[in-house]
Amino acid sequence: MPPPPELPEVETTRRGVEPHVRGRHIRSLRLHDRRLRWPVAANIPALVQGQRILQAGRRAKYLLLTLERGTLIVHLGMSGSLRVLPAATPRLIHDHFDLELDSGQTLRFNDPRRFGSLHFTADDPADHPLLAELAPEPFDDSFDGEYLWRITRRRRVAIKQLVMNAKLVVGVGNIYASEALFRAGIRPGRQARGLTRAECLRLAQAVRAILAMAIKVGGTTLRDYVGADGTPGYFRQKLFVYDRAGSPCRRCGNAVRQRVQGQRSTYWCSTCQK
DNA sequence: ATGGGCACCTGGCTGC
DNA sequence: TGCAGCCAGGTGCCCA
Numbered sequence: 001m002p003p004p005p006e007l008p009e010v011e012t013t014r015r016g017v018e019p020h021v022r023g024r025h026i027r028s029l030r031l032h033d034r035r036l037r038w039p040v041a042a043n044i045p046a047l048v049q050g051q052r053i054l055q056a057g058r059r060a061k062y063l064l065l066t067l068e069r070g071t072l073i074v075h076l077g078m079s080g081s082l083r084v085l086p087a088a089t090p091r092l093i094h095d096h097f098d099l100e101l102d103s104g105q106t107l108r109f110n111d112p113r114r115f116g117s118l119h120f121t122a123d124d125p126a127d128h129p130l131l132a133e134l135a136p137e138p139f140d141d142s143f144d145g146e147y148l149w150r151i152t153r154r155r156r157v158a159i160k161q162l163v164m165n166a167k168l169v170v171g172v173g174n175i176y177a178s179e180a181l182f183r184a185g186i187r188p189g190r191q192a193r194g195l196t197r198a199e200c201l202r203l204a205q206a207v208r209a210i211l212a213m214a215i216k217v218g219g220t221t222l223r224d225y226v227g228a229d230g231t232p233g234y235f236r237q238k239l240f241v242y243d244r245a246g247s248p249c250r251r252c253g254n255a256v257r258q259r260v261q262g263q264r265s266t267y268w269c270s271t272c273q274k
Numbered sequence: 275a276t277g278g279g280c281a282c283c284t285g286g287c288t289g290c
Numbered sequence: 291t292g293c294a295g296c297c298a299g300g301t302g303c304c305c306a
Contacts (some may be wrong), residue, residue: 004299037282037301061300078283078299094284113283115300130302157277166301174299263279263299280304288296 005076007171007211010061012218013082017054017107020084021065023102025052033096037077039118040097044120048072053101060134060170064125065099071100071125074144077115083108135170138208143169145201152192152200157196160188161262163207172207176214178242178267180206187273188266189259213238241267 001024005013026048034040048067057064063082065072072080087098097118099107109116121128136142151168152159163169163177172180181188183206186199195203217238240250245258249269258267 006300077301079285112285113299115283155276161277164300173301213291262277264296276306278304278306281302283299286297288294290292290294 002076002079003175004173005061005080006059006173006176006214008214008218010063010076011058011215014063015075016057017063017082017084020103020105021053021056021099021101021107023052024103025050026067027100027102030098030100031096032091032098035095036096036111036114037075038119040118041120044072044118048118049120059125059131060166062101062131066125070120070122073117073119073121073125073128073130073202074109075113075115075117075130077113077117079113080109080111080116083110133167134165135168138169138171138211143204143208145197145204148195148200148204149197152195155192158188158261159186159190159192159194159203160266162192163203164262164264167208171211172181173238174264175242176207176210179240180210182241182268182273183210185273187270188261188268241269243267 029045029048031040031042031045034042047070051067051069054066054068057066061075063074063076065074076082084105085108087100087104089106089108092110094110094112096109096111096116101107109118119128125131132175136147152162155162160177160181163172163180164174178188180203184199184202186195186203241256244256245267246255248254249256250273252269252271254269254271256267256269258265260266
């Protein structure tokens with residue numbers, strides 16, 4: 001099973017899709033299997049038919065297709081992928097919908113585990129319930145050490161869980177949470193409020209660095225299609241601690257440790273992280 | 275306000 | 291070789 005789409009994978013998908021959809025008109029939206037995390041509203045095809053796609057954007061891990069009137073909101077969940085294909089391409093199992101374009105291509109969504117989703121909003125997507133409460137984008141100026149310092153002051157929750165809370169930090173899933181904390185030299189079990197200013201700064205920088213690197217790696221394999229991830233190989237090689245329990249830390253050689261934290265596996269090096 | 279736990283789902287792996 | 295059972299993960303939601 002390939003790694004789940006985190007923010008870099010979603011951004012890679014956005015970049016892959018954008019040139020194929022921008023400026024195109026929607027011939028039709030065909031729903032094949034509406035069973036996703038939330039049942040796909042049956043009236044979406046009628047609402048989007050004939051509309052032009054102005055751009056492909058992203059907010060956190062949500063893909064946003066801006067139409068002339070309204071926005072399609074797509075989430076890849078655990079196993080979702082979007083591909084640009086010739087419209088006649090035979091469908092496979094777990095294909096959920098096709099966004100057929102006037103170019104003769106179709107944007108096809110496949111999602112075995114059905115944690116993905118498709119919504120439409122006629123209003124400002126920023127006001128949509130799924131997006132309204134989200135933290136600032138990691139690459140925004142407002143996301144920095146001071147921001148992390150401010151939001152952690154009263155939080156007793158472990159820093160790893162805080163970093164995975166999309167209302168506080170966006171785009172960091174289980175894998176990159178461990179990786180970012182390793183890079184910042186901070187143990188995942190530390191109480192958020194116990195971090196120093198300097199540590200908050202390092203963590204903010206680490207989050208940005210990890211995401212930027214992953215986007216760069218994803219970009220190298222970008223072609224005319226976009227999978228949920230392109231290449232487990234590249235991906236795995238870059239990981240310092242995730243899924244490496246018992247293996248030597250790539251920095252100091254000590255065994256990488258693992259424990260369950262908030263019902264998720266956490267990995268860290270007790271030498272490199274304090 | 276905060277934190278903790280649950281639910282959703284299926285491919286891939288483990289162990290008998 | 292077959293099969294049952296467990297695990298992984300993102301994240302909205304409910305409850306304490």
